[in-house]
Amino acid sequence: MQKRMQEFDRDYMEQLITHGAGHDILRFVSLPDLLGEDSSSILYVLGKKLARKVNPASMEQIEDFFIQMGWGNLSLVKQKRHEMTFQLSGAPVVHRWNVGLGKEYRMEAGFLAASIEQIQELVCEVVDENVPKREHVQFHVYFAKED
Numbered sequence: 001m002q003k004r005m006q007e008f009d010r011d012y013m014e015q016l017i018t019h020g021a022g023h024d025i026l027r028f029v030s031l032p033d034l035l036g037e038d039s040s041s042i043l044y045v046l047g048k049k050l051a052r053k054v055n056p057a058s059m060e061q062i063e064d065f066f067i068q069m070g071w072g073n074l075s076l077v078k079q080k081r082h083e084m085t086f087q088l089s090g091a092p093v094v095h096r097w098n099v100g101l102g103k104e105y106r107m108e109a110g111f112l113a114a115s116i117e118q119i120q121e122l123v124c125e126v127v128d129e130n131v132p133k134r135e136h137v138q139f140h141v142y143f144a145k146e147d
Helices: 010-016 021-054 059-068 091-098 106-120
Strands: 073-079 083-089 124-131 136-143
Touching: 021 106, 059 073, 059 106, 083 106, 106 124, 106 136
Parallel strands: none
Antiparallel strands: 073 083, 083 136, 124 136
8 A cells, every 4th residue: 555645745736737638637527516506615624724734934945836736926916914916817717718617716716725824824725816807816815913
């Protein structure tokens, strides 16, 4: 029996990258069908668990991971005391909309939430918002207010 991977090996990531319809079918058709009405919540948790395995140590590593996963180009566009706003753009985002595969970015939002929690050491939630006229997705990061 193969030993479970405790932490994601970044070198292994380079070997896993594939481009094709197989990933899209699994991610946007099979998983939501399998998970049913709880798909959105489960994909968010799945993204958070993935971030804990990958364990990014900087914003640059988060941005690189988004590109490696084929999710698009992530950039910070606004930062306030209790919130941050990120933009996800690029060909992968536009492609998902054009072929009708992706209106929901819950796995990406979960990954971003757990990654930021690890880096900032603050609890947060991330909400995704499609902005098709501007060809991007916004991720709104809300930090728990300190008592």
